[in-house]
Amino acid sequence: MRLLCLRIVLVVLGLVLAGAAAAELVLVTDADGAIKAVSREEAEQLYLGRLSALKDGTAVRLLDLPPGPARDAFYLELTGKNATQVRAYWSRMVFTGRARPPREVAGPAALRAALRSDPHLIGYLPGHELVPGLRVLLRLP
Amino acid sequence: MMATHRWPHCLVGALFALVAATAAADHAGLHVSGFGTVGAVWLDDREVFFNHPAAPRGDASRPDFGADSVLGVQGAFDLGERTDVIVQLVAAEDYRGRYAPRMSWAYLRHHLSPRITVRAGRLRAPFFMLSDGLQVNYVHPWVRPPVEVYGLNPFNDAEGVDLLFRRRVGTVDVELQPHYLERGHMRFPDGDARLRRYLGVKVNIAYAALNVQFGHGAGRLAVDYGDPLFEFARNGLLAAGAPRQAARLAGRGGRARFDSIGFEWDDGTLQLIGEYARRRADRFVTSAHGWHLTAAYRLGAFAPFATLARQRPVRSIAPRSLGTPALDAYLDSRSQAQKSVSLGVRWDVAPGAALKAQWTRTHIDRDAWGAFFPQGSPLTGSPAGRRVDMLGMSLDFVF
Numbered sequence: 305m306r307l308l309c310l311r312i313v314l315v316v317l318g319l320v321l322a323g324a325a326a327a328e329l330v331l332v333t334d335a336d337g338a339i340k341a342v343s344r345e346e347a348e349q350l351y352l353g354r355l356s357a358l359k360d361g362t363a364v365r366l367l368d369l370p371p372g373p374a375r376d377a378f379y380l381e382l383t384g385k386n387a388t389q390v391r392a393y394w395s396r397m398v399f400t401g402r403a404r405p406p407r408e409v410a411g412p413a414a415l416r417a418a419l420r421s422d423p424h425l426i427g428y429l430p431g432h433e434l435v436p437g438l439r440v441l442l443r444l445p
Numbered sequence: 446m447m448a449t450h451r452w453p454h455c456l457v458g459a460l461f462a463l464v465a466a467t468a469a470a471d472h473a474g475l476h477v478s479g480f481g482t483v484g485a486v487w488l489d490d491r492e493v494f495f496n497h498p499a500a501p502r503g504d505a506s507r508p509d510f511g512a513d514s515v516l517g518v519q520g521a522f523d524l525g526e527r528t529d530v531i532v533q534l535v536a537a538e539d540y541r542g543r544y545a546p547r548m549s550w551a552y553l554r555h556h557l558s559p560r561i562t563v564r565a566g567r568l569r570a571p572f573f574m575l576s577d578g579l580q581v582n583y584v585h586p587w588v589r590p591p592v593e594v595y596g597l598n599p600f601n602d603a604e605g606v607d608l609l610f611r612r613r614v615g616t617v618d619v620e621l622q623p624h625y626l627e628r629g630h631m632r633f634p635d636g637d638a639r640l641r642r643y644l645g646v647k648v649n650i651a652y653a654a655l656n657v658q659f660g661h662g663a664g665r666l667a668v669d670y671g672d673p674l675f676e677f678a679r680n681g682l683l684a685a686g687a688p689r690q691a692a693r694l695a696g697r698g699g700r701a702r703f704d705s706i707g708f709e710w711d712d713g714t715l716q717l718i719g720e721y722a723r724r725r726a727d728r729f730v731t732s733a734h735g736w737h738l739t740a741a742y743r744l745g746a747f748a749p750f751a752t753l754a755r756q757r758p759v760r761s762i763a764p765r766s767l768g769t770p771a772l773d774a775y776l777d778s779r780s781q782a783q784k785s786v787s788l789g790v791r792w793d794v795a796p797g798a799a800l801k802a803q804w805t806r807t808h809i810d811r812d813a814w815g816a817f818f819p820q821g822s823p824l825t826g827s828p829a830g831r832r833v834d835m836l837g838m839s840l841d842f843v844f
Contacts (some may be wrong), residue, residue, distance in 0.1 A: 400577030
């Protein structure tokens with residue numbers, strides 16, 4: 305009986321861990337792109353519109369996934385802000401003329417296509433959407 | 446005169462065409478975004494109307510759509526990797542009671558470095574913590590920012606230049622915004638006001654869920670009035686042999702200073718906002734200060750909130766001891782002193798859209814008009830000393 309309990313606990317734990325792994329998000333750019341590395345702090349500053357380029361001067365343009373769980377999880381993990389806060393925050397940044405919001409693409413496939421077209425673009429994807437040809441800049445969480 | 450009022454209607458059409466072009470625009474170096482509020486206000490007092498010095502409405506008991514409704518469209522045109530031009534058109538009820546779009550922004554923005562930006566042209570005047578997004582009601586909990594604070598400086602935009610320095614010190618984000626405003630202009634039904642050579646600085650400090658802001662500035666002020674109360678008061682002073690006091694009511698060469706300090710705490714669930722602002726002028730306008738304190742609590746898509754607010758006069762334009770009733774009536778009309786309590790709820794109905802309802806009970810000071818205007822003659826139906834209950838409902842959106 306105890307063994308059975310232990311097995312159930314392990315299976316549940318395994319499922320939870322698998323779920324966590326599936327929820328991993330990656331910040332990516334084109335493998336041949338101009339952006340070689342982005343620290344977590346830089347990523348946060350970029351996606352909050354407080355930085356418009358990397359510290360070495362490399363221009364960075366941002367992509368957003370459409371509103372949904374992946375986008376909400378990305379902002380919550382990176383900036384600590386929930387979806388409502390992020391929308392209000394970015395509205396403020398845009399309508400105060402401080403920054404331009406990330407360009408929204410239709411989904412992961414469109415995001416990958418966009419990255420190939422511009423060496424200065426970065427974007428984020430759920431871990432399982434990662435394909436060869438992309439450079440992983442950051443893994444979240 | 447009438448003919449010149451027609452052309453803005455063409456602009457309204459252009460505004461909507463611009464909105465329609467949004468989807469296609471992003472690929473041509475043009476980035477379009479917009480905001481708006483459709484708001485209605487009901488008052489329990491038929492003799493006054495709220496918050497905008499436009500022509501009186503026909504019947505005060507009907508919902509007033511003019512006080513809060515606004516539509517803005519903003520375009521950013523790329524001129525290069527680090528430079529763009531920003532233009533913002535805003536249509537809100539103006540001093541004539543019309544929704545003629547006004548170019549509230551038109552400036553060149555250049556990123557000198559990743560953390561330093563310079564902007565020149567017609568800018569939003571950065572007097573308050575929330576002044577940058579003042580008409581973008583979507584970004585805050587209320588139907589409108591508290592008038593006790595935000596009524597202290599009615600200049601929305603001005604021609605000038607500002608700098609944005611952003612710096613991260615440890616885990617604290619600091620933004621420094623020195624600004625020089627060459628001229629700002631606003632009109633009301635019977636007159637106008639001009640702000641000249643305003644030099645100021647705004648500092649924003651963000652740490653985790655906390656945002657703190659300080660602002661200070663000073664400039665020159667010129668005011669022209671032509672309303673009956675003004676003429677009545679000035680003629681009374683001249684007849685009483687007080688030409689120096691009469692000259693304090695309107696003219697050029699006034700000096701004005703403005704200070705504000707505010708904070709915002711937003712941990713995702715609890716939102717606390719407070720701001721204090723002070724306006725000091727050596728003539729033409731009442732020196733006054735105001736504060737508000739707001740608490741909002743997010744429960745899923747709903748965020749109920751409560752606000753307390755107060756504005757008090759510090760110094761009158763002219764001493765009331767002069768004792769002419771006309772002057773006293775005039776001084777009442779130039780003081781916005783009042784206190785209010787508001788209860789409301791924000792409902793985020795969809796990404797980029799919020800429905801709001803806000804009930805406000807206002808006590809107007811006995812020697813002030815508060816944020817209200819008389820429906821009929823200002824000589825007989827003064828808002829002074831009234832208690833007004835008000836319900837505001839609005840739909841805010843951004844795109």
